[in-house]
Amino acid sequence: MVTDMAKVRTTPAIDPVDIWDRDQIEPRIKDLLDRTLRDRARGPYAAKTDIEVIAMLERHFASESPAPIEIVDVARLSGGASKEQFAFTLRRAGDIEGERLVLRMDPLEAIAQTCRGREAQVHRAFQNILPVAPVRSLDADGDLIGQPAIILGYVHGVTEPTQGKGHGISGIGTHFEEWASKLAPQFLDALAKVHRFDWHSADLSYFAAPEPGTRQAAIWQVNWWSRVWWDGAVQPVAIMAYAERWLRENAPICDNPVMCHSDLRLGNFMFEEPSGQFTAVLDWELAHIGDFHEDLAWSMQRLFGTWTDGGEFLVSGLIPRAQFLSVYEELSGNRIDPVKLRYYEVLNAYKCAVIDLGQAMRAATEGNSHQDIVLTWLGSAGGVFLEQLVTMMREA
């Protein structure tokens, strides 16, 4: 059904949130987007060499302690389409074995511009709740390393079965086959634990929380991603403007904002073989406080799922959709509102289109990432989200 926008104009306000106020956005997100615009012209960005990485790390650790250190066994990591990542071993005097760590740092521009400080805080907040990589060190604004970075403990495991099929970028297309029965319960448990987390009592100073009982949770997201679009779009796309308008005019109230992982899907959890035990929930960079429906809708996206030979869709390649929703309700205690779930499916399709056709294309056009070729590859999938937007807004 087409939204009759002529009627929307006369609809009385349901809360004090101005749906067109583009300044309503988390302060840290605003800072990041301002920085992105400011730094964009500094490109192009070149992938760092091992020698450069060693020098950056030596400078960083020297600021922590005057004791001599050695950085060895530097190895570039693949995976993901966003951050530049290196495994390395840090040795201090007398410590022959050393500590295996991972440097995760921002290129000049990534497919998503996010905050390493937020990532560190959320890792620390969940340290005793879920398997997450321990935070060893942080340079949130790149003051020492030269670009924003986080250093994490090295975690062993795989993101897709070693002998499996359907390996793709960022895990897309992974078929878990018999592993699914071991992984699905842990996946759902992780999602429920993230949403049950008491964020009020955690050190989350890089975050701000939307006002409960208002549309602020949704409008903050619309403002975040629409700003990314308008700041970066290399070419106008009519449905993006239409979707933004729809998302503002249909924003739902969020009664109880929760911590959202915002990218919990296949490819973003590690497990060990052969037990199937989760060793890490990965990629918390998009985490924010918002509506739990947003996380559910993200995990359920078609791009992140697979189909059985019988044609049944599996959420994140793990579990049928109806079962996913019912088990989630049981574990989390949250009741799913189908209207809100559909709203966030639209928002997530919009967000994916912004990422693929907006930010990724801008970063690649400027040559500002070490993975420009990955960005243009993912950008070529943007049409999938555009069609989903049309279909879902018509059905809503």
Added chain:
Amino acid sequence: MLPNIDLRIGNLVKALEQVILPALPASQRLARDQVRLVIGHLRMLGGQWKTALRYEEISFEELAALARDLAELVEEPQQRLLTSALKETATCDHSSIDALEDANKILGQAVDMTILGGEDHRPLSRAASEAVLEYALRHARRERIWFQANQLDPDRAELPSIASMLATA
């Protein structure tokens, strides 16, 4: 043109697949991943380059048709904005991909501003909304068909070929 573009693309893919990729150590995963993507892009380009101009021309014609439809459905100042963009792009060089892309940007900006309704967020009529959605569906479908060789589209099995899409546009 000798060697022609198809031959050269084929040579590039062969060199990457048979010489360069096997020479990269298994530990260099990012390098190996990027080589595979280069191969994928080259194969996709091989299926697109001959019809890229026609693709951009269709995109322009479709967007111009939407702008004309909207111009009849909206009021000032959006109507003036659309009319002006249509006039500016009416004589664009259809033999140049760059000129067509530039024209698409001019028209696209006017369409975007119309959809958002200006500073007072003027509402779109039902007819204007339907025109945008109808256009957007054709646009998205065209993009999906054009890039289906990336194999990222979960519903690519339902898509026709590029040649078929261009023939019916």
